[in-house]
Amino acid sequence: MRTVIVVGASLSGLYAARELRAQGFDGRLVVVGDEPHRPYDRPPLSKDFLTGRSGEDRLALGDTEELAELDAEWLLGTRARGLDTRDRTVLLDDGRTISGDGVVIATGASARRLPGPALAGVHTLRTLDDARALRAELTAGARRVVVIGGGFIGAETASSCAGLGHDVTVVEAAPLPLVPQLGPEMAALCAALHRRGGVDLVTGTGVAALRGRGAVTGVELSDGRLLPAEVVIVGIGAVPNTGWLAGSPLALDDGVLCDDGCATALPQVVAVGDVARVGGTRAEHWTSATEQPRIAVRNLLAGYTAETLRPLPYFWSDQYGARIQFAGRRLDTDTVRIAEGTVTDGAPGEGGLLALYEREGRTTAVLSVDRPRPFMRARRELGRGAGAMEAVS
């Protein structure tokens, strides 16, 4: 293989570039990224970066020296707008084309937006530029902030805004946020953290419209209530960036469809990270984006699916001074048992807690609030169990 093109210059794209070199690819490596920035890490954007606890220097993924060692051509600020799979040519929006022997699709996902005209004061939080704009607005004095969406990004952003002294309300359309991720019992415990941070959580009502001319002045809820706001943060999920692949023969359905080895149906085209639907599931987690590239690159260089991967899903979230960690695959029918710690006032108590999800006497997933040590032990055991199951099946 002489030329490999990585499309997407963020977490999974950088890890793919690293893996290519680590696994002995010494040909031409081109990395295309539409953001003007060098690879940076997104998780801190809603956490320490937003609160000002850490600066942009702490976001960089890979230092200058390491990036130089990768010996890649970085086409930053350049969007890929098409893939001609017959000869694996990537079309760029500046009219140029690059042909390669292999393509790694690592274009991630974009924040979902609300329909309607753009208003000043309305933000999403996915990119460094988003975070810069929001941070600038939050340092300009006390604001009334409404966060639309109570998922992890919404909750973290609300927590950071409250930490900066703003008056914050979170609006969640579902009766309870985080139920799909955590199940109702544990979702209720985590939702109660908002109270701890002095944030109002309004659930079971959607957003009818944003009010304001030019700049936002409030959020009108579908139950008729009006929440005044100078800042609105829309945290209603992310959509995989597959638009540029439309018209290619790649199978797209909420992501690029891949087998368990991150390989698409086309030879020498693999996908990793938030954009990839690997073996039927698409994860939007940092750890998947860093674990998949090893297997994807292995299979890309081999030319067929030589290795598959089914790691244990894992994510963490920091909100209201609590660290939430979750690992495993739970089903709604699993029972939940609090194995350590206590619940106070419907929220995790002072020392946090560890909860195990169980099915027919087996542990399927584990949730921890501020209990990293037992969590790690449980996560490892789960990982071993998952490996053992695979060996059998």
Add this chain to the structure above:
Amino acid sequence: MIPVCRLDDLPAGESARVDTMPPIAVFNADGELYAIDDTCTHQDASLSEGWLEGCLVECPLHAASFDLRTGLPTCLPARRAVRTHRVTVDDGVIHVHVAAEEDTAA
């Protein structure tokens, strides 16, 4: 020199956190004592809560691994070393000798 705890209270495989500024983590790795800065150089996690295996400790947040002997990370996402500190046992009590700032590898 800072007293940590009695040697008997830190059996093999265990760790202790010392609330210095910055905090320090002390490990008993199969009988050998080591001390390093407790805060992972990647983001913000306490290495005393990590997974100890031989001379390596794995960070509980994103699984970077550090060599207790050198403080150097052995895998990503951490790229900078943690400081290491000398450990002694006097009268059955573990003590750490906090490394001077200029000893920092980072």
